[in-house]
Amino acid sequence: MQIKFSRVAAAVTAAVGTLLASVVAAPSASAATACSGYSSATTACVIESASIGGTSYDVTWYLPTGTASALMLVQHGFSRSCANQRGTSKAIAEKGVMVFCVDADMTGGNPALGATLGDTLAARALTPPSGKALPVNYVVGGHSAGGHFASEVGAQIAADGYGGLKGAILFDAVASSDFTANLQAISAGATRPVLQIAARPSVINLFNNSFGALADLGAGFVGIQLVWTGYLSGTPYGGSCHIDSEGENTDALGVAGALCSPSTTQTSRLRDFASAWAKDLATGTYTSSYYCADADVLTTCGTKALTVLGGTLPYAAVIPNS
Structure with missing residues (x-):
């Protein structure tokens, strides 16, 4: 007994x-946590720890409720965090695109981590949370130094021969070494769109130092530069700010660094164009109203583009394509 x-x-x-x-x-399994204060009827936001090249990073994910059309990187800038791009990431995710961001040092665009993440994505070795499948199509994007990081990620994906890379969307990118070569690798002779929404020239964006690389792509249209918030009796007011993509998610450090505050009007415009472009790249569609066939000829611009580019008192300008 x-x-x-x-x-x-x-x-x-x-x-x-x-x-x-x-x-x-x-x-x-228990590391994924819901993003504080996040609310959306069609997407969820979670943060979890993920291994990239053997190092653990906090990764923020924006997950559409249905099957995502693509995975898009929306990377934060120097001295910023993924939380600073929450509203912009949400706007893109609500178009059916899965979005992720890696909290990491973005000094100089962190080319080493960019290459490692590119290899990881090309090998399909990154696993989304909540049982979601990793989409086949990829779009790379980021703000400021995060824009350069995105160029490193995209160039490495292209170098690895992964066929699902669909293009890039940048938010006032600040270029570092190899930016031109990176964009050319992503563009592949203008067969993949590389687009940017930029702010006016300033010290913080190195006076639009990303424009030269965009102009060298040989594409008909590479994006828009937000210039004025509006007009009062024919006189322009406001402007655009390097941190417009952060919008309501910015903080005192962001404002101090940019020497300006984001405008709700410009942030809304940025998110409208960014989410429309992201959906197009993800699905292989072309919503003509958001583009110009030839940036040198405004009559080739679609109706949505003309709302900011057209008329005698435009709110934006095309980014030079040559």
Whole structure:
């Protein structure tokens, strides 16, 4: 009787031990947490730890409720965080595109991490949370130094021969070494769109130092530069700010660094164009109202583009394509 009791006790103890071990040894499964204050009827936002090249990073994911058409990187800028791009990421995700961002040092666009992430994506070795499937199509994008990071990621995906790269969308990117070559690798002779929404020239965006690389792509249209918020009796007011993509998610550090505050009007315009472009790149469609066939000829611009580019008092300008 004592032997039987001992065996039963041992079995129970082993079972409890196994259960406790499984709970303690599963941090990855319990690591995903909901983004604070996030609200959307069609998407979810979660943060989890992910391994990229053997190093753990906090990754923020924006997950459409249905099957995502593509995965888009929306990378934060220098000294910023993924939370600063929340509203812009949400706008894109609500178009059916899965979005992610890596909280990491963006000094100089962090080319080493960019190449590693590019390899990881090309190998399809990044796993979305919540049981979501990794989309086949990829779009790379980012703000400021995060724009350069996106160029590194995209160029590496292209170098690895991955066929699902669909293009890039940048938010007032600040270029570092190899930016031109990176964009050319992504563009592949203007067969993949590379688009930007820029702010007016300033010290913080190095006076639009990304424009030269965009002009060298040989594409008919490479994006828009937001210039004025509006007009009052024919006189322009407001402007655009390097952190317009951050919008309501910016903070005192962002404002101090940019020497300006985002405008709700310009942030709304940026998110409208960015989300429309992202959906097009993800699905292979072309919503003509958001583009110009030839940036040098305004009559080739679609109706939505003309709302900011057209008329005698335009709110924006085309980014030079040559």
